[in-house]
Amino acid sequence: MIIDYTNRELIKDICLNEGIFIGCSYDYTEKELSLAIRQTISNSQTIMVDKYFTFSFLNVIYLDVQGCEFGEESNQIACIYLDEAETKLKALKSELEQNSFIGFLLDKDIDFFTVGLEMTSGDNITVICESIDYMENDLMKLREERRID
């Protein structure tokens, strides 16, 4: 599924709570940030959710990652959200104007949007991009289908 500025509200429907984030890779040439998240939620008896998410953030013009573990040491995600205040995007645009930069990417007629990942540790990851290529795999369902096959 591709999420861009026009359907960005879909981000609010993605539930990544308790998903494990171990890191990401960033391709500067392609301006692409890739990350994968495994979400396993279980009670003492059974696994209730077992999903695997992949995200490719495309045309990334800004990224910041905190690793401060403000609250506690944890690599679990609290949530993914749409940053509607767009504070950092505004700051980038203003930096561009103040320094009379050409702003190769920002000047193109692209609607960028800001996505945040909040970690249980209190850390935040902010990405400003043009679109997200997002895939959600329900591993329990896949296993069930394979069993039936």
Place this chain on the structure above:
Amino acid sequence: MNDIQDIYKMLDWDSTEEVRAEGFRLAREIRDLSLLIMPPAPVWEECAEVLCEKTDAELEPHLYSFLEWLYDLNWPGASRILDRLKMIPGKKLKGPFIECINYIYDSNNDEYLIWLDYLSELLDNKQLEAELPKEIKEKLTEKLQEYYKTCDKHYVFWRENRYLLEKLQSLPREDNMIINYANRELIDDIYLHDGYFVGFCYDYTRKRLYLEVRQNINVAYHGQIIDKFFILKFHKILYFNVKGCEFWGSSEDISCIFLLEKTQLEDLKSEAKRICESYRNAMPDKNIDFLTVGIEMISGDYITIMCESLDYLEVDLMKLREEQEADSPEVE
């Protein structure tokens, strides 16, 4: 008898050390090893550790599944499994390996090519290489060449020279290759100008960032004057950001690496205080002297990294090639 789900739970990183140790003990007793292969729980690394302790005979029935684990070397446990497979006798590994190569070759699916690339690392296992029929090696080479054409030049360089570069990385390091707050001025001596930057990998769990730079400078009438390869590993990263707006235009070349004296540490400390007033164990509050490194690109983009230390390796490829030629003059 413990339920397998209980064992997975015990192995989980979130469990206490004692519980994890008990989890490992129980996992080692599991007879059906398939339960430990890419299990339906976030304990792949732990299961890989247990599996790697098994004998070749115990692992033999599962070799194909292990090769599937190598589909993505970023998957937890995959590197460990790869290292273990390199020690499996070639005669045993040959069958599943050929099956995998044929499957990838026949499927004609481009998404499998990266898997093939990872599988090719098993040729480090000289016994396996000797066992493989010529036809399989040709299939492997053909597909890899096809794949490399689609990759960027840095990746291809890395894959083709990985034996040498991995060997260099494992050599004992001089103290001055570790740059921390005390000797941070050394950053100003690193010359990365015109180096080609393709990206980085960030490990949130260990708070590490890894990047590589190839610096290949050619001058008219003199030809190649610099050919270097740099590996930079940033440790205990508190914060980093990347601006990729291409302020001046598109370019992957680095302008310079520098030390930033003005840092955002105080901002992060206030943030820590705001988030958790009573909590005093957040990274910015620990008694660590962080340093901030900036990398400026020709495009006008820049990367800022605040970390505890930086492990830095500079390889002069021209010198290495000369040494190699001197050692074996008959080899082209």
